[in-house]
Amino acid sequence: MKKIISLVLVFITASSMVSGCSRNQASSEAPAPAAASSEEASAAVSAPAAVSFKENATISYLGPEGTYTEEAAETFFDAADSFLPKETVEEALEDAAAGAADYAVIPQENTIGGAVTNYVDALLARDDVYVVGEVVIPINQTLMGVSGATIEDIKTVCSHAQGIKQSEKWRKENMPDAAAKEMASTAAAAAYVAEQQDKSIAAVAAPGAAALYGLEVLAEKVQITDANKTRFYVLSKERMTGGTNAVFAATCEASRIDDIIVEIHNAGVELVTIHDRPEGSKLGKYNYIIEVEAIDGIMEDQINEISAVNDIRFLGSFDTVEK
DSSP states (O other): OOOEEOOEEOOOOOOOOOSSSSBOOOOTTSOOOOOOOHHHHHHHTSOOOOEEOOTTOEEEEEOSTTOHHHHHHHHHSOTTSEEEEESSHHHHHHHHHHTSSSEEEEEEEETTTEEOHHHHHHHHTOSSOEEEEEEEEEOOOEEEESTTOOGGGOSEEEEOHHHHHHTHHHHHHHOTTOEEEEOSSHHHHHHHHHHHTOTTEEEEEOHHHHHHTTOEEEESOOSSOTTOEEEEEEEESSOEEOOSEEEEEEEEEGGGHHHHHHHHHHTTOEEEEEEEEEOSSSTTEEEEEEEEEOTTOOOHHHHHHHHTBTTEEEEEEEOEEEO
16 A cells, blocks of 8 residues: 655745855845734644555666665555666656656665765756655665575675675675675676676675576675665655655855754754765865754744755655655
8 A cells, every 4th residue: 555644745846046055135125924823823833634645656766676776666655556667866866857757766875884875966966856755674685696606606796885885794704705896786786697697696685686586595684784774765856845854955165064053953853864975166065965854744934944044955855664
């Protein structure tokens, strides 16, 4: 059954914010808005109407089949929906922005590997999609090879960068001489091993990839910790409001990030995470992706207050589904 999240669906077009990290100045000529009565204010912040995501939706995700992203998409959405594996996150995002898909699902952060930086960059590069949901799934990395292969046979281990990072400790302890080869996804690594039919090559991938690509499981749970999880963003070209979390993008020098944290505190929400990526024009200037949380729900006036800081861009609000 499709996950139903209590959100108010608001359709807007993406807009650009002006530069800098100081608060926008309101026009002195603008008339003051009429004060709302306490009854009106109460109604404005009452529980939003429950709405579901689109039925019979089309979802683009980082493929091929058998990736953790596919598992995340299937966890969040209905089995009756259509799932489109894509070669890259950029293609999945483009599908959502262009309307070729209703939603896109992309990895965001892992317990061990941290932020998936190239996918964070792909999201920050766009201003035509919004985060509308989040799904968290456990990650149980599995070592797999062709029929008849043993751990002693393996000379090369293929996986996504995150899979390589997450299995590093286990590989050093159990197959220290095996080289690591980075692939576009864990499932792409499994597909590659199946195609090569070489007993010296193995993949670290999701457990289901072994059956999907006709491989044998050589070792289970090769990640550093059983607490290993990855969270994924669900994105759409249509904005939603009303979730317990919101995410913003900011561009400024590191010395100015304190101003943004103060604004977040003043808005009455809690800072959850900040990830920084090089802005590209000068040392010390960064693109930031900032998540905040309000247990009772993110309100529109809080979004507006944070967005009133120049060069802060609202990326979306959402609730989380955890497997």
